[in-house]
Structure formats: structure tokens, C-alpha cells
Amino acid sequence: xxxxxxxxxxxxxxxDAARAVFSxxxxxxxxxxxxxxxxxxxxxxLYLYFKSKERLYLDALASDLxxxxxxxxxxxxxxxxxxxxxxxxLRVRLEYATSRESFLRIYLxxxxxxxxxxxxxxxxxxxxxxxxxxxxxVIAQAKRRGEIRTVAPYAVAAAxxxxxxxxxxxxxxxxxxxxxxxxxxFAIQLLFSGIQNAEKGxxxxxxxxxxxxxxxxxx
Amino acid sequence: xxxxxxxxxxxxxxxDAARAVFSxxxxxxxxxxxxxxxxxxxxxxLYLYFKSKERLYLDALASDLxxxxxxxxxxxxxxxxxxxxxxxxLRVRLEYATSRESFLRIYLxxxxxxxxxxxxxxxxxxxxxxxxxxxxxVIAQAKRRGEIRTVAPYAVAAAxxxxxxxxxxxxxxxxxxxxxxxxxxFAIQLLFSGIQNAEKGxxxxxxxxxxxxxxxxxx
DNA sequence: TGAGATTATGACTGACCAGTCAGTCAGTGA
DNA sequence: TCACTGACTGACTGGTCAGTCATAATCTCA
Numbered sequence: 001x002x003x004x005x006x007x008x009x010x011x012x013x014x015x016d017a018a019r020a021v022f023s024x025x026x027x028x029x030x031x032x033x034x035x036x037x038x039x040x041x042x043x044x045x046l047y048l049y050f051k052s053k054e055r056l057y058l059d060a061l062a063s064d065l066x067x068x069x070x071x072x073x074x075x076x077x078x079x080x081x082x083x084x085x086x087x088x089x090l091r092v093r094l095e096y097a098t099s100r101e102s103f104l105r106i107y108l109x110x111x112x113x114x115x116x117x118x119x120x121x122x123x124x125x126x127x128x129x130x131x132x133x134x135x136x137x138v139i140a141q142a143k144r145r146g147e148i149r150t151v152a153p154y155a156v157a158a159a160x161x162x163x164x165x166x167x168x169x170x171x172x173x174x175x176x177x178x179x180x181x182x183x184x185x186f187a188i189q190l191l192f193s194g195i196q197n198a199e200k201g202x203x204x205x206x207x208x209x210x211x212x213x214x215x216x217x218x219x
Numbered sequence: 220x221x222x223x224x225x226x227x228x229x230x231x232x233x234x235d236a237a238r239a240v241f242s243x244x245x246x247x248x249x250x251x252x253x254x255x256x257x258x259x260x261x262x263x264x265l266y267l268y269f270k271s272k273e274r275l276y277l278d279a280l281a282s283d284l285x286x287x288x289x290x291x292x293x294x295x296x297x298x299x300x301x302x303x304x305x306x307x308x309l310r311v312r313l314e315y316a317t318s319r320e321s322f323l324r325i326y327l328x329x330x331x332x333x334x335x336x337x338x339x340x341x342x343x344x345x346x347x348x349x350x351x352x353x354x355x356x357v358i359a360q361a362k363r364r365g366e367i368r369t370v371a372p373y374a375v376a377a378a379x380x381x382x383x384x385x386x387x388x389x390x391x392x393x394x395x396x397x398x399x400x401x402x403x404x405f406a407i408q409l410l411f412s413g414i415q416n417a418e419k420g421x422x423x424x425x426x427x428x429x430x431x432x433x434x435x436x437x438x
Numbered sequence: 439t440g441a442g443a444t445t446a447t448g449a450c451t452g453a454c455c456a457g458t459c460a461g462t463c464a465g466t467g468a
Numbered sequence: 469t470c471a472c473t474g475a476c477t478g479a480c481t482g483g484t485c486a487g488t489c490a491t492a493a494t495c496t497c498a
Contacts, residue, residue, distance in 0.1 A: 007445095022335065023334075023335055024335065025335065025336075026247075026332060026335040026336055027247075028245075028246075028247030028248070029247070029336075031484080031485060031486080032485075032486060032487080033485075033486095041446075041447090042446060042447045042448060043447085043448070043486090043487085044446065044447055044448065044487090044488080044489080045445075045446050045447070047486095047487070047488080048445070048446080052486080052487080053485095053486065053487090079431055081428060083428050083431070084428055084431035087428075087431045087432065087434075087435055088431060088434075090435070091434065091435045104334075105334040105335050106335065108331055108334040108335075109331045109332050109334050109335040110331070111331055112327055112328045112329070112330055112331015112332060113245060113328050113331060113332075114388075114392065115242075115323075115324040115327045115328050115388070115391055115392075116241065116242055116243065116244065116245040116324050116325065116327075116328040117244075117245060117248075139414075146416060147416065148414040148415060148416050149412075149414060149415065149416045149417065151409070151414050152405065154395075155402075155405050155409075156409065156414055158385055158389060159382050159385060159406065159409055161385070162381040162382050162384065162385030163378050163381050163382065165381065166377055166378060166380070166381030169333075169334070170377060172334055173333065173334075180435070181432075181435045181436035181437075183374075184435045185432060185435070186371065186374050187378065190370075190374075190375065190378055190410075190413065191409075191413055191414060192413045192414055192415040193368075193412075193413040193415055194409065194410060194411045194412040194413035195358075195367040195368060195370050195375055195410060195411055196367060196368065196411040196412055197365060197366065197367050197368045198368065198417075209300060209302050209303055209306075212298055212302070212303035212306045212307060213306065213400075213404060215306075215307075215310065216306055216309070216310045216399070216400045216403045216404070217400035218400075250454080250455060250456080251455080251456060251457080252455075252456090260476080260477090261476060261477040261478060262456090262457085262477085262478070263457090263458080263459080263476065263477055263478065264475075264476050264477070266456095266457070266458080267475075267476080271456080271457080272455095272456065272457090439498100440497105440498095441496105441497100441498095442495105442496090442497100443494100443495080443496080443497105444493105444494080444495070444496090445492100445493080445494070445495085446491100446492080446493070446494085447489105447490100447491080447492070447493085448489100448490105448491100449488105449489095449490100449491105450487105450488080450489090450490105451486105451487090451488080451489105452485105452486100452487100452488105453484105453485090453486090454483105454484085454485090454486105455482105455483090455484085456481105456482100456483095456484105457480105457481090457482095458479105458480080458481080458482105459477105459478100459479100459480090459481105460477105460478105460479100460480105461476105461477085461478100461479105462475105462476080462477070462478105463474105463475090463476080463477095464473105464474100464475090464476095465472105465473090465474100465475100466471105466472085466473085467470105467471095467472090468469100468470090468471090468472105
């Protein structure tokens with residue numbers, strides 16, 4: 001094995017340690033000493049591989065995030081229908097919740113901190129936007145094929161991302177017994193069919209709905 | 220005005236300053252000196268009103284969160300149909316995104332940090348669970364009335380929360396021009412009717428969907 | 439084997455910050 | 469005018485931690 005791969009391997013080991021520590025304490029509460037100790041090296045050594053704590057953090061996050069996005073995209077391209085594509089997306093992400101739990105915890109926390117930080121990794125936002133655009137594109141295609149009714153692809157993609165993230169969160173919080181396959185099927189079913197009772201119309205509700213919709217408009 | 224209300228007013232002023240500062244820097248990056256300076260008082264004075272930085276933070280978060288939850292619940296009770304109740308829920312929350320933006324930023328960040336912290340405010344989790352339970356109850360009622368098709372109320376409530384949070388996030392990030400009323404209507408429409416093209420069935424996709432569903436089951 | 443190169447170490451420094459407390463001062467009542 | 473009160477102040481302390489660097493250990497190859 002070449003020097004390159006030895007040092008690359010060590011780098012990855014440090015990144016793994018970083019993910020483990022950051023996912024337990026969060027960025028601010030975790031110290032570089034913690035990470036070094038967890039990796040079984042001295043702090044000075046860590047600084048041979050990463051120029052700062054922030055860089056270490058961002059690399060730990062970005063490498064897995066890129067891998068997950070790429071895998072989800074690949075699996076979606078392999079699938080035929082929109083249903084299957086979206087199912088594949090959810091499946092890949094939920095698999096990561098098992099195989100790379102630490103990474104996902106950091107990812108979810110970082111997502112939240114988007115709202116209270118001015119300087120967040122531009123890469124991260126960029127990647128999120130790209131993912132969103134890709135899914136929106138997939139939805140737009142399905143719409144053109146007549147597979148789904150006419151809806152705004154970008155808005156649907158956004159809602160789908162929201163639900164997807166919710167699944168990950170509930171999986172990680174363990175709020176209840178979590179059967180991944182069932183959750184995926186339910187989410188897909190909900191997204192495609194909604195909750196409305198198709199047999200019994202809700203005509204009697206038309207009036208008050210209009211009123212509430214108007215209130216929403218004023219807001 | 221009584222002494223009580225003077226000191227209560229000052230307390231509120233400090234909480235406002237705390238929300239402003241925490242929403243810009245996050246909990247860890249913000250210092251108590253920042254908050255005191257923003258409130259126009261000395262640090263020592265702040266400690267007359269709050270026993271610690273953490274207490275200040277949690278109070279700043281909890282008071283608004285309780286108010287928002289209560290208002291949403293009240294508006295939902297006022298509404299008649301499930302559609303109107305859910306609309307009201309989204310409307311109240313989006314109004315908060317305008318009137319109490321700082322609070323919402325902190326709330327979203329805190330939500331994210333659930334995944335990397337062991338010790339989070341038990342109050343917060345409790346409140347989130349209660350909200351979820353309430354909405355799930357509302358959905359269960361609608362199901363009993365035959366207003367919606369048979370579906371798992373808790374899972375629907377979870378998905379609805381996810382979408383609701385997504386709306387808030389997109390509103391705060393300003394990723395695009397955001398017309399609250401339109402976004403609300405779209406979300407409701409999506410939740411009730413889904414995206415499936417009711418006219419053209421998707422029978423041709425049945426086979427491969429089964430296969431992907433199976434793959435998801437294995438995961 | 440040994441000299442030079444590479445990798446690793448951990449004590450140290452300077453900056454930061456939560457929380458304290460001795461002292462200040464505005465207001466009040468006599 | 470003066471004594472008293474308690475809200476308020478901000479310098480200070482003890483502790484933490486990111487990042488550095490002089491030194492040591494290990495490796496490589498002639």
C-alpha cells in the first residue's frame with residue numbers, strides 16, 4: 001500500500017472519530033482533544049491532517065453527505081417509475097440512518113443550525129440545493145409523462161424532502177418502534193394519494209373552508 | 220404599575236434581547252455579555268433575573284413556544300373541518316415566522332440539536348409530543364367522522380408536522396419568493412389529495428413498484 | 439548502520455467566557 | 469439634609485480550549 005493510502009486511511013480514521021464525537025456532543029461542546037483521544041492520537045497529530053477544528057467538522061460532514069446524495073441519485077436513476085424513484089430515495093437515506101448514524105445526527109443538527117448562523121458551509125447549502133433540484137426534475141418528468149396530476153414540481157420536492165427528513169428523525173429519536181419498510185410505504189402512499197376519502201365528498205365543508213382559506217390569505 | 224410588573228417587564232426585555240442574540244449566533248457562540256449589552260444592562264444585572272445562561276436560553280425558547288402552541292390549538296378548536304383546522308395550524312405558525320422570527324430560528328436550531336445532545340430540555344420534548352398527540356387526535360376524529368380515508372392518524376400527524384416545519388424553514392431561509400397563503404393552500408391540497416393522477420391510472424407501473432417495495436422491505 | 443526525512447507528541451500560550459461579588463448610586467422617607 | 473435600601477455595575481476569577489512548536493520516535497534507503 002502506498003504512502004498515499006496509508007495517510008488517507010489515517011485521515012478516514014480521524015474523520016470517523018470526529019463523527020462519533022461530534023454526533024454525541026455537537027460541534028461546540030466537542031473539543032479537539034476529545035476527537036484526538038477517540039482516534040487514539042495526540043492533538044498535534046490531528047493538526048497534521050486537518051488545519052482547523054472547523055475544517056475537520058465540515059470534511060466529516062461533507063464526505064458522507066456527498067456519498068449519500070450520490071447513492072440516492074444512482075438508485076433513483078436505476079428505478080423506472082416516480083413511485084420507485086422516490087421509494088429508492090427514502091430507502092437509501094434510511095439505510096444511512098443505520099449504517100452511518102453518527103453522520104446523520106450531525107447532518108440533522110447542522111441543518112437546524114442553518115437558521116441561527118450566518119456563515120455556514122456554502123458547500124452544504126449548494127449540495128442541498130442540487131439534491132432538491134434533481135428531485136424536482138424527476139417529478140417534473142413524471143408530470144410530463146402524465147404519471148401524476150399537474151402540480152408544482154419544486155413544491156412537491158420540498159414537501160417530499162420534509163417528509164424524508166421526518167422519517168430519518170423519527171428513526172434516530174426512536175419515538176416508537178420503527179419498521180423502515182412500512183414507514184416508506186406509508187410515506188409514498190400518502191404523497192401519491194393523500195388522506196382524503198375519495199368515496200365520500202366533503203361538500204358540506206366547502207363554505208367554512210373558503211372562509212379559513214381567506215383568513216390564511218390575509219396572514 | 221406594581222413592582223411585580225416592572226421587574227416582569229424587564230425580564231421580558233432581557234428575554235427579547237436573548238432571542239435576538241441567540242438567533243444570530245446560536246447558543247454556544249453567543250455570550251452572556253452579548254445579551255446583556257444588547258439589553259442595555261450589565262452582566263451582573265442579567266444574573267439577578269436568570270440564574271444561568273442555560274436557564275435564560277430555555278426560558279426564551281419555552282415562553283414563545285408555549286404561546287405559539289396554545290394559539291395554534293385555540294385556532295384549530297375554533298375551526299370546523301379537518302381541512303380548516305390544519306390550515307389554521309399552518310397559518311398560526313407562519314404568522315409567528317413573521318412576528319417572532321428570532322424565536323422560530325432558535326426553535327428550529329434547537330430541534331436539530333436534539334440529535335446530537337443527550338441532555339435537552341425535557342419541557343421542549345414534552346411540548347412537542349403533546350402537540351403531536353393533539354393533532355393526531357384531531358385527525359383521528361376526522362377519520363371517525365369519515366372525513367378522510369382510513370389512515371394511521373399518528374403517522375399523518377408526523378408527516379403534517381414535517382411539512383409544516385418545512386414551510387417555516389423555507390420562509391426563514393427565503394429560498395424563493397414566499398406567498399404564505401399559496402404555500403398553505405398547496406400543502407393542504409397535497410396532504411388531502413396527493414399527487415397521483417386520478418384520471419390516468421398507473422397500472423403499467425405495478426410490477427416494478429412491487430419489486431422496489433420489496434427492496435425497501437429488505438432494508 | 440546511520441543520517442536525513444517523516445510522523446508523532448503533549449506541554450504550553452493566549453484568548454475567551456460563565457458566573458461572582460465588592461462597591462456604586464438613584465430614589466425614598468424622615 | 470442625611471441615612472437607608474436594593475437595583476445595578478463591571479472588574480475579576482477560575483476554568484476551558486483551539487492551535488503551536490520544540491522535541492522525540494520511527495522509518496527509509498544508501
